[in-house]
Structure formats: structure tokens, C-alpha cells
Amino acid sequence: MPESPAQIHEMQSLVESMHAKYKMLDEGEVATYIPELSKANPDDFGVCLVTADGRVFESGDCDRPFTIQSISKPFTFGMVIDELGHDKVFQHVDVEPSGDAFNAIELQRGSNRPHNPMVNAGAIAVTALLHAEHGDRALAHMLERFSTIAGRDLTIDQAVYESERRTGHRNRAIAHLLLNFGIVYEEAEAALDLYFKQCSILVTCRDLAMMAATLANMGCHPLTGKTGLGVNCVKDVLSVMFTCGMYDYSGQWAYRVGVPAKSGVAGGVVAVVNRQLGIGTYSPRLDRFGNSRRGIEVCSDLAQRLGLHVFDCLNIGSGYLDTVL
Numbered sequence: 447m448p449e450s451p452a453q454i455h456e457m458q459s460l461v462e463s464m465h466a467k468y469k470m471l472d473e474g475e476v477a478t479y480i481p482e483l484s485k486a487n488p489d490d491f492g493v494c495l496v497t498a499d500g501r502v503f504e505s506g507d508c509d510r511p512f513t514i515q516s517i518s519k520p521f522t523f524g525m526v527i528d529e530l531g532h533d534k535v536f537q538h539v540d541v542e543p544s545g546d547a548f549n550a551i552e553l554q555r556g557s558n559r560p561h562n563p564m565v566n567a568g569a570i571a572v573t574a575l576l577h578a579e580h581g582d583r584a585l586a587h588m589l590e591r592f593s594t595i596a597g598r599d600l601t602i603d604q605a606v607y608e609s610e611r612r613t614g615h616r617n618r619a620i621a622h623l624l625l626n627f628g629i630v631y632e633e634a635e636a637a638l639d640l641y642f643k644q645c646s647i648l649v650t651c652r653d654l655a656m657m658a659a660t661l662a663n664m665g666c667h668p669l670t671g672k673t674g675l676g677v678n679c680v681k682d683v684l685s686v687m688f689t690c691g692m693y694d695y696s697g698q699w700a701y702r703v704g705v706p707a708k709s710g711v712a713g714g715v716v717a718v719v720n721r722q723l724g725i726g727t728y729s730p731r732l733d734r735f736g737n738s739r740r741g742i743e744v745c746s747d748l749a750q751r752l753g754l755h756v757f758d759c760l761n762i763g764s765g766y767l768d769t770v771l
């Protein structure tokens with residue numbers, strides 16, 4: 447980790463150079479299938495890095511709120527593993543990459559479980575478990591735990607929630623398919639409503655980097671010292687992010703970037719360098735997989751420059767950044 451003023455300066459310059467370089471990239475489209483998301487400014491762009499001991503390096507629009515969308519999925523998955531245990535959770539969702547789009551209407555042959563908790567079907571199954579466990583208090587409970595992971599109080603964006611509730615027919619179909627196969631229980635509509643609210647939690651690019659840094663720091667928020675997720679479930683969360691977090695781009699991502707990550711259709715990306723760093727980016731221009739175009743390039747470039755890829759021969763774990771900065 448950067449220690450001296452020169453190293454800190456070098457890290458900040460790197461983040462600024464990433465922002466300046468990829469600001470030029472204007473490929474990709476803002477999501478419109480949730481009508482409210484189409485109001486995003488396509489040029490918004492933020493890059494933030496938070497070290498596992500809480501130092502922040504950022505550039506661009508790091509304070510601008512946007513909805514977390516699918517980046518909520520690894521955290522709700524962590525919550526159910528934490529609260530209900532592996533055995534119960536794996537009765538409802540598997541951990542196999544699907545190779546399909548995030549909103550595919552499909553379940554695993556034989557078990558009828560969703561392929562993994564990062565695609566919509568799996569995430570809805572996970573959220574239904576939280577709803578079954580906490581009932582009417584589920585949203586408050588989720589917001590409390592997400593707030594601990596982020597290190598500040600989070601709220602939901604009512605307009606985005608209502609927009610998705612009105613138009614989320616595909617997710618409604620998925621929820622009812624899960625109900626049909628007994629993967630979610632009778633309150634499928636209430637669980638779906640909770641899922642829409644979870645996707646509408648407002649975050650900033652800095653929040654995302656902090657949440658990623660909490661994962662990098664074994665579930666403990668680097669600045670508040672509070673436990674956001676139990677240490678045992680962090681490994682599960684990072685494994686599924688590594689294999690499934692970028693949907694049908696996950697293989698390419700593992701090859702190019704090589705760290706656990708998750709994207710959201712509002713334009714956020716989180717990436718976790720285990721025991722070292724949390725990365726958050728925000729840019730609403732998406733590629734055809736629903737991943738932020740600039741987010742992918744920034745993470746890929748950072749991974750190359752800092753040797754972050756988990757299999758990079760230079761990556762010798764938590765001491766690596768010490769040796770280069």
C-alpha cells in the first residue's frame with residue numbers, strides 16, 4: 447500500500463490519468479429499459495480507489511448519486527450466507543456461471559435452481575430468502591447492512607424503484623417461474639418488490655469503492671472498523687463475483703482484469719483486489735452485456751499497470767503495491 451507522500455502522489459496521479467484517458471471513450475449506451483435510468487447524463491464519469499486500510503484516491507464524478515442495481519447482488523448473497531448458512535442458500539441457488547445474459551429467463555436443468563446469484567433469477571431467489579426471513583423489516587434490515595458495508599447511511603431512489611416496478615415484466619416472469627418450481631415461496635410479489643427496492647439503493651462512485659474495500663478488508667469497513675459481512679462469507683462472495691459477476695463477459699473479464707467484480711446497469715462497477723484495494727467506477731454508457739464501457743477499460747488498465755490480476759506473476763498479495771509505489 448502507498449505509504450510515503452511520493453507514493454500517495456503517484457497513486458493519485460494514476461487515478462487522474464485513468465480518468466483523463468477514458469473520458470475520451472464515448473462508446474456505449476445508457477440503459478433505457480428502466481425508463482428512469484435513461485435520464486442519466488452519459489458523460490458522468492468517476493473513478494475511485496480505496497485501499498484496504500482506508501486511503502481514498504479519486505477523480506471525476508465520485509459524489510454523484512446513482513442506483514446500485516445489480517451491484518447489490520453480491521452483498522445480498524453475502525447477507526444470506528451470513529444469516530442462513532450455505533446449506534440453506536444452495537437449496538435455492540447454484541454458483542455456476544450461466545454464460546447467458548443477466549435477465550435470461552432460465553433455470554438449471556434438473557434442480558430448477560437459478561445458475562448463480564449474480565443473474566436476475568438467482569438474485570431474486572436470494573432476495574426472497576431475505577424476505578422470508580425478515581418479512582416487513584427486510585428493507586430496513588438490508589439498508590442497515592448495506593450502510594454498514596458502505597460506511598454511511600444509504601437510502602433508495604423512489605423514482606427509479608417505481609419506474610422498475612411499473613416496467614419490470616421480465617423480472618416478474620422470473621419471480622413467478624421461481625414460485626412455480628418452489629424456489630421462492632408464496633410471497634413472490636413481495637420478494638420482487640424488495641428486489642426492485644434493493645436495486646434502487648442510491649450510491650456514489652466513492653461508496654462503491656468503499657464497499658469493495660470492505661470486501662477487500664475481509665468484510666470489515668476500512669474506516670469505521672465495523673463488520674459489514676462475516677469473514678467466512680466474503681470468500682463465497684468474491685468467488686461468485688470472480689466467475690459470474692460480469693455475466694456473459696465474465697470469462698473475458700477474468701482473462702483481462704482477473705479480479706472479482708460486479709457491474710450494474712446504472713453504470714457502476716466494483717472490483718476487489720483481495721486484501722489490497724477496492725475499486726469503484728461510474729459511467730452510464732454500457733456495452734451489449736450491460737457492463738459500463740469505461741468501467742471495463744479503467745479496471746483493465748489499472749490491473750495491467752499495478753499487476754492486480756490474481757495470476758499476474760508480479761502479484762504477490764497484499765505487499766505488492768508496497769513494492770511498486
Ligand code: DON
Pocket residue numbers: 514515516517548549566610617645709710711712735736737
Ligand atoms: O433487474 C434488473 O434488470 C435491474 N434492476 C438490474 C440489472 C443490472 O444491473 C444488470 N447489470 N449490469
